[in-house]
Amino acid sequence: MITEFGHFALWMALAAALVQSVVPLWGVRNASAAGMRVADTAAQIQFLAVAVAFGALVRAYVVSDFSLETVALNSHSSKPMLYKVTGVWANHEGSMLLWVLMLALFGVLISLFGRMIPVAMRATVLAVQAVVGVGFYLFILLTSNPFIRLDNPPLDGRGMNPLLQDPGVAFHPPLLYLGYVGFSTAFAFALAALITGRVDPAWARWMRPWVLIAWSGLTAGIGLGSWWAYYELGWGGFWFWDPVENASFMPWLIGTALLHSAIVVEKRNALLQWTILLAILTFSLSLIGTFLVRSGILSSVHAFATDPARGVFILVLLCLYIGVALMLFAWRAGELREGGVFALWSRESGLLVNNVLLSAATGVVFVGTLYPLVLELLTGDKITVGAPYFNQTFLPLFGATMLAAGVGPFLSWKRARPAVVLRRAAVTMTVSVALTIGLALTLTQADPAGLFGAFVAIFLATATLQDLALRAGVPGVRASVALRRLLGLPRSAWGLYLGHTGLALAAAGVVAVSVWKAEEIRSVAPGTEMAVGPYAFTLAEIGQAQGPNYQTTIATIEVTRAGQAVATLQPERRWYPVEGRPTTEAGIRSLWHGDLYAVLGDPDGTGRHVVRYYYNPGVPWMWAGAVLIACSALISLTDRRLRIGAPSRRRAPTMQPAE
């Protein structure tokens, strides 16, 4: 009964979305305030309805109602409660329901916290969001309905992919969708700007908080997914340039460009058309990502759907939304007038260079991901575009982006003095070259590419700290004054410094583990000691244990360094009888400089086991960097001028409707 109510609520959400997409636009056109206000009410009703539907599905999973097809196919009564709940979005139907829940969530948040946005703009934004929503509600109800009942319900479910029964990946989809779907706000603001013909610094300020939330969520989601791959898939890799990963990485890259170009709109009223285009492209890439993952066009552990009807449906939606948005852009963008002027040497130009590099990097990932599909469709030739391609094409572009990110903050707005900028950059260069040479001398194996990567990370970190010091007045002022100045910096400045430091830290980690990791694979009997880099790993014993819905073999591995005990690792090899599949759980101890990592492989029948031991330097920096980057957006979000709901009374926003 509750399930049927949920099903009904989903149709209600569709109805609310239809109202929300039509009435407010009518209101805007006829200058009817009542019509425009419908947007807020409809957004709230839509959210309530879809939340009820989602709640009903969660309940079905929690009580293991196997009369529901999706529950029967994807759950099992013996699963721990956590995975019963997270199992809701670990399959196609449930994850699409989560998608629309997020979309409705952003709508209701804009209706509640976007009060300072003029009603016409807010109504248009919400209407655009609802149009997106209508398409996806139809997609769910017509092709991927989670509320379909089975005539003959089974006694128990088929279970869930054991790889996904893990806390790391359990919260990966909601965060990822926070980002993916959150970018729909940027899309909606961009289209609203084109429809109402209004783009100005105030517009950028209204849009920015939503983009920040989405970007932060996407960063955290990608980081979490990468972390999960690192400890769960069992060979110490963290990024595979898998098309599914690229699907989430492209919106992140272009969203990063959007975040930066929106600053130029906000501060200088320039790059208006470009920012709008970026906003459209960001959400378009989110939609393309959804298509790639949800249509089953790529099949990997993430791509569950194999029904082509779904793929075609999303493809049509995708072409419709992206096509209409780009047509609207082509039609209206020429009417937007650029405001602020800036010189070639200026912060604006620096941000523009960042945009060009990030867009090129996105383009490379896009081509690398889609080219094999297109080529196979057109010619039937099958080629593989794997990690070596991306490493050779993407990494140089991203390295250049990082160098630009280091120098960018040295440039002042509007017109920078090249001499000053170059002098500061020369200091950064000297310090980072010296540090890199020092690093090369201390390391036993000096890989040129690795050293260059290390140099890039050191350069960005040095430049960021240097700029921070300059803003605090160091050297030249007393420590107390410097501290006061630092504390007085706007939160958005802290966002910049934390974000860039996080990026440098993460990059340093990636370089370190890619170039200097130590690895040993062997078949050993208990008691055998193996040297891995400076550490000695000893397989102490192997035991059996029983988990809630799996059996497990646990190895105990003692790690020592120069005779001193460092850590005890307990990698596991689990067997999930319901699903009939094994998983590996790596044994990891994180030290400040790197991870000790052990994986237990198959037994060979003579009492020996294959073990893989790693020393992964820099990996903890990677995760710390990702956390810093995600937090930097949230800190920037608390900046006074962006605080959601805080009306800016002191100064009326400069409103210049475009002609």
Place this chain on the structure above:
Amino acid sequence: MREIPDPRSLFRSVWHVLCGTFLPCLLAVVLTGTTPPAQALDAEEMFEDPAQEARARDIGRQLRCLVCQNESIFDSNAGLARDLRVVVRERMAEGDSDAEVIAFVSDRYGDYVLLKPPVEGHTLVLWLAPVLFLGIGGIGLLTYHRSRERRVVPELSAADRAEAQHLLNGEQ
């Protein structure tokens, strides 16, 4: 594909290398020859010589496991990936260079097996993409600046200049 190199091929390879008087490889072959793989385990496939092993892994990272999703044969646990790893090591033992080993595999399995697509007619777009995007971006950036500069600092006509000079001189 064999899981255990048979003795005759081993002998042939030793002979081949001896004839080639290629000492480092000879050493490797002798070493692998003295530890015959007892089990079909990835740990047992390995070369004893770390440099050879590192080479084998580098090659393995460039070849796709054909039955997996986007995994290299080095990363994969699949049986086919293991067989290919053995082939790579055999070819190396025969004294092939990295490129020769990769060519040996791609001749048999097609370009699909190469994680790094070769530069050919139908992959040109792929390899030109970074240059293309960067070029478009760079040109766009410069064009933007040009157009802005032109619009912002309009050239003064001779009459305007004369009038400005007139005003500057304080004449009415």
